[in-house]
Amino acid sequence: MTIFMITVSHLSKSFHLSKEAMKQQDDKKDPRQAGRLFQALNDVSFSCDKGQVLGLLGPNGAGKTTTLRILASALKPDSGAIVINDVDIIKKPQEAKKKIGFLSTKTGLYNRLTAKENIEYFAKLHGMSEQQIKEDGQALYQQLDIEAYLHRRVETLSSGMQQKVSIARSVIHQPEVLVLDEPTTGLDIMATEAILEFIDSQRNLGRPVIFSTHHLDEVAMLADKVAIIAQGTTCFSGSLEQMQQRSQCRDLRKAFMAILSTRGQDSAQQIHTGEQ
Amino acid sequence: MWQVYKKELLELVRDRKTLFFMIALPLLIFPVIFAIMGAVVASAAIEEEQKVLRYAIINGEQASRFEESLFYHRDFQRQEMPLLQDEDIFTAIRSGTLDLVIKVNAQHQDDLTAGQQSQWQLYFNDSSQLNQVKQKVNKVFNQYLQNLRQDKFGELGINEEQFKLLMKPVLLKTVDTADERENLGEQIGGLLPYLLIVLCLTGAMYPAIDLGAGEKERGTLETLLLTPISRYALVLGKFFTIMTTGIVTALITVFSLVMWSYLIGELADVDVVARVLASVGLTDLLLMLLMLIPVSAIFAAILLSISIYARSFKEAQNYMGPMSMLGFFPVMVAMLPGIKLNWSWSLVPISNVALAIKEILKGTIDHWMLVSILASSSVFALAAILFCVYIFNKESVLFR
Numbered sequence: 001m002t003i004f005m006i007t008v009s010h011l012s013k014s015f016h017l018s019k020e021a022m023k024q025q026d027d028k029k030d031p032r033q034a035g036r037l038f039q040a041l042n043d044v045s046f047s048c049d050k051g052q053v054l055g056l057l058g059p060n061g062a063g064k065t066t067t068l069r070i071l072a073s074a075l076k077p078d079s080g081a082i083v084i085n086d087v088d089i090i091k092k093p094q095e096a097k098k099k100i101g102f103l104s105t106k107t108g109l110y111n112r113l114t115a116k117e118n119i120e121y122f123a124k125l126h127g128m129s130e131q132q133i134k135e136d137g138q139a140l141y142q143q144l145d146i147e148a149y150l151h152r153r154v155e156t157l158s159s160g161m162q163q164k165v166s167i168a169r170s171v172i173h174q175p176e177v178l179v180l181d182e183p184t185t186g187l188d189i190m191a192t193e194a195i196l197e198f199i200d201s202q203r204n205l206g207r208p209v210i211f212s213t214h215h216l217d218e219v220a221m222l223a224d225k226v227a228i229i230a231q232g233t234t235c236f237s238g239s240l241e242q243m244q245q246r247s248q249c250r251d252l253r254k255a256f257m258a259i260l261s262t263r264g265q266d267s268a269q270q271i272h273t274g275e276q
Numbered sequence: 277m278w279q280v281y282k283k284e285l286l287e288l289v290r291d292r293k294t295l296f297f298m299i300a301l302p303l304l305i306f307p308v309i310f311a312i313m314g315a316v317v318a319s320a321a322i323e324e325e326q327k328v329l330r331y332a333i334i335n336g337e338q339a340s341r342f343e344e345s346l347f348y349h350r351d352f353q354r355q356e357m358p359l360l361q362d363e364d365i366f367t368a369i370r371s372g373t374l375d376l377v378i379k380v381n382a383q384h385q386d387d388l389t390a391g392q393q394s395q396w397q398l399y400f401n402d403s404s405q406l407n408q409v410k411q412k413v414n415k416v417f418n419q420y421l422q423n424l425r426q427d428k429f430g431e432l433g434i435n436e437e438q439f440k441l442l443m444k445p446v447l448l449k450t451v452d453t454a455d456e457r458e459n460l461g462e463q464i465g466g467l468l469p470y471l472l473i474v475l476c477l478t479g480a481m482y483p484a485i486d487l488g489a490g491e492k493e494r495g496t497l498e499t500l501l502l503t504p505i506s507r508y509a510l511v512l513g514k515f516f517t518i519m520t521t522g523i524v525t526a527l528i529t530v531f532s533l534v535m536w537s538y539l540i541g542e543l544a545d546v547d548v549v550a551r552v553l554a555s556v557g558l559t560d561l562l563l564m565l566l567m568l569i570p571v572s573a574i575f576a577a578i579l580l581s582i583s584i585y586a587r588s589f590k591e592a593q594n595y596m597g598p599m600s601m602l603g604f605f606p607v608m609v610a611m612l613p614g615i616k617l618n619w620s621w622s623l624v625p626i627s628n629v630a631l632a633i634k635e636i637l638k639g640t641i642d643h644w645m646l647v648s649i650l651a652s653s654s655v656f657a658l659a660a661i662l663f664c665v666y667i668f669n670k671e672s673v674l675f676r
Contacts, residue, residue, distance in 0.1 A: 016672060072502050075671055097504040108499030112290040113283070124279045125503040153290075169499075 011044040011080035040066045046227035046237040048208045055223035056212040063232040064212040068181045072102045101175035105185045107166035111155035115165040126173035140168050160191035167198050180211035216252045280513025302529035307536040324406045329375040330355050338384035342420040351412045365399050376400040376409050457555035461638030466611045469630035472526050476572045477603040479525025480518045487514045488583025489592035507668045518576035560636050567629045570653030577660030581667045622648040625656045
């Protein structure tokens with residue numbers, strides 16, 4: 001049996017809806033809703049190994065962000081396990097936070113601080129010493145080519161520059177795993193390119209990357225593996241080739257649509273084609 | 277925790293809005309507003325003082341000496357017009373043709389001869405707080421009364437001294453045991469705690485919204501929650517920042533008001549502020565500031581809880597209105613007449629501090645009460661902080 005660096009097994013998560021949210025969900029007629037209880041995730045499983053990039057796909061509201069938030073220890077699952085290098089991070093969330101670097105479209109930067117102050121602040125919250133920050137930071141700033149505007153306030157930077165600073169912020173503490181929630185949504189071409197290059201560089205460093213996206217071209221370009229979530233359940237997890245084989249479509253878009261349309265008809269064994 | 281505190285303060289100091297509310301507003305804008313308001317009121321009062329009042333007198337022949345005094349007085353200008361009924365008088369005053377009408381009793385001379393009290397009427401619009409109609413008329417009227425009294429004394433064969441003795445055979449002279457500080461403390465003791473406590477609340481509001489709902493809206497809170505820092509440390513860092521801004525705003529504002537009042541007092545040769553400062557002393561001044569710490573702590577924890585509960589900056593602002601009322605109410609209660617600091621009141625949060633500041637100002641504080649106030653306030657502040665941590669741990673609140 002293959003032992004992966006990250007294994008996400010049978011995650012489930014429910015939320016109690018507010019009255020407003022319940023009304024909105026009522027309109028959507030989502031089968032996951034039962035009164036005020038909303039089953040956001042129900043059996044989400046996938047895995048990713050060292051140096052692999054996993055693309056997390058799924059329609060809006062499928063549960064991608066909830067999955068990634070659980071992975072980053074921002075939310076606690078009702079059941080299931082996430083193991084990174086033999087450590088169950090649900091039982092040790094503080095450990096998990098040290099192991100994971102998280103990035104989303106919202107850069108999560110403080111506008112009134114400079115780029116350097118932002119990066120150093122998060123480094124200190126991760127328990128890094130001044131010396132460590134200085135040493136690791138220097139290499140990172142060069143790699144991301146952000147030295148020229150390190151001392152400028154974030155509010156004065158372009159979205160591309162901000163995204164690069166945000167990348168530095170998310171990896172300054174040398175995380176073992178990178179989690180990216182729709183990192184290119186709403187970005188211009190230059191900023192998107194910077195993100196894609198960064199993901200690729202992480203693969204080369206041997207760091208596993210899990211990223212959610214709606215852009216199948218990005219998946220085709222970067223992903224070694226794909227996990228598709230629909231209505232809170234994984235309906236496919238495996239390599240791109242396996243996805244194409246299962247759907248019998250060469251075109252990724254068509255393959256994605258075919259898997260979504262056949263979900264529920266397959267057994268769990270058939271769905272998780274990639275892992276034994 | 278201190279990393280969060282340092283970063284939050286740095287960010288707030290770089291925020292123009294915070295700087296404006298914390299420093300510019302109290303140091304420059306408030307005094308300018310107060311000065312403009314003072315100048316407008318003073319100008320209106322001077323105008324009213326110098327105003328020549330247009331009047332009419334009915335049955336003036338019954339009090340010719342009074343009529344004559346009024347006619348030659350520089351504050352009055354007689355107008356002649358038919359005023360047969362009360363309605364005519366009301367119309368003339370409402371239209372601004374006249375400022376006042378004096379209706380002398382038609383039997384005034386007969387009443388005087390018969391030794392009976394006579395009643396006159398003074399008609400004027402008394403709705404304006406600044407108007408000086410009554411005062412100006414009284415100046416002339418009192419002189420007329422004095423003359424009448426002297427005439428009567430003459431008729432009765434008694435002089436003014438004998439009359440005084442008849443009216444008040446014994447004079448009760450009061451001796452105030454309260455020193456100047458106690459009196460001043462009583463006079464300004466109601467206002468100062470109100471000002472200090474309300475400033476602690478309003479000064480903390482904007483940073484509280486920014487540090488909770490603002491972070492949520494900008495997406496930085498989620499990033500922060502993904503770091504290994506504990507929720508306690510995160511809440512305490514933010515809590516101390518909000519508390520600091522509340523206290524600093526109150527201090528800057530009070531410093532500004534004292535400084536400007538002192539400067540204006542020096543210019544106007546009024547030494548009230550200097551006398552208060554001299555009588556209170558440094559120790560008591562520090563004690564008053566010490567009292568602001570528990571108040572700010574309670575406000576900071578409650579405001580942060582509200583702010584983090586809100587989905588957005590705007591929603592947090594909507595919650596702050598009712599919160600202000602909750603802050604003002606205990607201070608207002610402490611200002612009610614008859615409410616004094618005792619052991620029971622020392623346990624009531626916010627009100628106890630308002631009462632204590634008043635007692636400190638008067639120099640009559642029982643220092644053991646301060647221990648009780650600090651202890652009870654600390655318990656409330658701690659409960660509020662724990663509630664805030666509880667809110668910060670709720671997924672349903674953080675990801676509403």
